Amino acid sequence: MNLTERYPKVVLEEVEENRVHIKNLWNDDSFLLRFNKDTDLTFLNSLYFPEELMASYSIEKGIIEVYAFPLDPNEELVKRSFTFNYKGNSYLCNWEKPTEDFEKIATAFREDKEESKTSYRNLRQFRDYYRKDELPDFLSKYFKDKEPFNFFIKGNFKPIENEIVEFCRHLNFYMSYFDRLTPNVQIFQKSYKKENFKVPCYSLFDTFPDTINGTEIDNILLEIITVANSTTDNRLSFIFYYQILEYASYYYLKSDIKHKLTTLLKKPDISYNSEEYSKTIIEEFKNHFKNNDDKAKLEMLISEHVKLKDLKIELEDNIEYFSRKLEFEGGFKLDPIMKNELTGIEQLPENTIKIIKENIVSIRNSLVHLRESRENKVILPTAKNDDLLTPYLYVLRRISEKIIIER
Numbered sequence: 352m353n354l355t356e357r358y359p360k361v362v363l364e365e366v367e368e369n370r371v372h373i374k375n376l377w378n379d380d381s382f383l384l385r386f387n388k389d390t391d392l393t394f395l396n397s398l399y400f401p402e403e404l405m406a407s408y409s410i411e412k413g414i415i416e417v418y419a420f421p422l423d424p425n426e427e428l429v430k431r432s433f434t435f436n437y438k439g440n441s442y443l444c445n446w447e448k449p450t451e452d453f454e455k456i457a458t459a460f461r462e463d464k465e466e467s468k469t470s471y472r473n474l475r476q477f478r479d480y481y482r483k484d485e486l487p488d489f490l491s492k493y494f495k496d497k498e499p500f501n502f503f504i505k506g507n508f509k510p511i512e513n514e515i516v517e518f519c520r521h522l523n524f525y526m527s528y529f530d531r532l533t534p535n536v537q538i539f540q541k542s543y544k545k546e547n548f549k550v551p552c553y554s555l556f557d558t559f560p561d562t563i564n565g566t567e568i569d570n571i572l573l574e575i576i577t578v579a580n581s582t583t584d585n586r587l588s589f590i591f592y593y594q595i596l597e598y599a600s601y602y603y604l605k606s607d608i609k610h611k612l613t614t615l616l617k618k619p620d621i622s623y624n625s626e627e628y629s630k631t632i633i634e635e636f637k638n639h640f641k642n643n644d645d646k647a648k649l650e651m652l653i654s655e656h657v658k659l660k661d662l663k664i665e666l667e668d669n670i671e672y673f674s675r676k677l678e679f680e681g682g683f684k685l686d687p688i689m690k691n692e693l694t695g696i697e698q699l700p701e702n703t704i705k706i707i708k709e710n711i712v713s714i715r716n717s718l719v720h721l722r723e724s725r726e727n728k729v730i731l732p733t734a735k736n737d738d739l740l741t742p743y744l745y746v747l748r749r750i751s752e753k754i755i756i757e758r
Contacts, residue, residue, distance in 0.1 A: 381467035384459040421497035442506035540734040549668040681729035
């Protein structure tokens with residue numbers, strides 16, 4: 352099987368000056384390979400270029416070549432060699448000079464974009480090494496006393512040819528177990544079609560208010576939401592926003608009970624008649640303590656402070672998302688909470704807030720505990736799943752903000 356048959360997205364095109372460009376190797380459009388037209392490119396047909404790895408490999412030769420970096424040949428790392436036993440087979444792992452095939456690829460490397468999420472698969476610095484004599488002195492000095500090295504894994508890969516990435520994850524784990532600073536086999540997220548979600552923006556009259564009445568906020572809640580708002584990791588943000596609900600529900604009192612308690616504490620004779628007032632407090636609170644489990648308190652907290660109208664923008668801005676069944680990588684699923692043909696939030700049933708709360712709890716449990724793993728209901732830590740969390744993250748943020756303001 353030739354290269355383009357194995358990877359249909361790879362493009363081979365003839366360009367001027369008798370050159371051939373190869374694009375989208377590894378499904379990576381940040382660079383291309385530029386060869387002379389008369390170059391024998393058949394060597395590429397025997398190699399695999401998985402988009403998750405900064406490597407190429409040959410199953411027939413039994414070699415994975417992980418692209419590393421020029422190193423001082425006297426470094427201890429270069430001398431490292433070990434055998435990794437995996438699923439009944441042994442694999443020799445060591446550092447060696449790059450193969451001839453790799454040198455051809457690295458020499459042909461050309462940037463096609465100014466930035467690369469994959470660091471150009473480490474090919475740029477090798478390209479520069481191989482042409483260091485052409486570089487200005489201040490650049491060529493970087494390569495002084497360095498030589499090109501790659502990390503090699505050799506063995507029988509045929510039994511695991513469809514599990515190469517998982518094999519590398521296992522290898523990374525054990526290498527890090529014995530050396531916290533070891534260079535790992537770089538593993539990227541597989542590309543996916545990113546969804547575009549609207550960012551809900553709240554205001555009373557579609558303009559930023561002229562006056563904001565600020566109330567003092569619990570310092571712990573303020574610290575948590577500051578971190579939740581600033582982190583770029585959706586999973587972490589979700590967990591931090593949920594911590595606000597946990598904290599607030601732990602200290603939750605229904606507004607009528609809170610009012611009664613405040614009134615009692617303001618009694619001028621409370622010190623003199625403390626025993627009598629203690630009985631009153633116990634009587635008032637006995638029913639509250641009967642329903643003191645976390646689930647009930649969380650539900651009461653949200654129902655008291657958050658109404659559907661508070662989530663109007665969050666729900667209607669991404670109505671298509673909330674109108675379809677969601678399935679995350681790992682098997683976790685959520686049913687739709689609304690219909691796409693809704694003309695307004697008023698059409699939603701009364702129990703929608705409760706459904707939203709239950710979905711948020713389920714998402715949080717899967718993120719933190721993986722407690723549904725035996726039922727194949729896991730949200731795996733992938734970029735696609737992080738993206739799919741976004742609209743629920745907006746809803747959870749608004750709920751958290753409302754509770755912070757009103758509690």
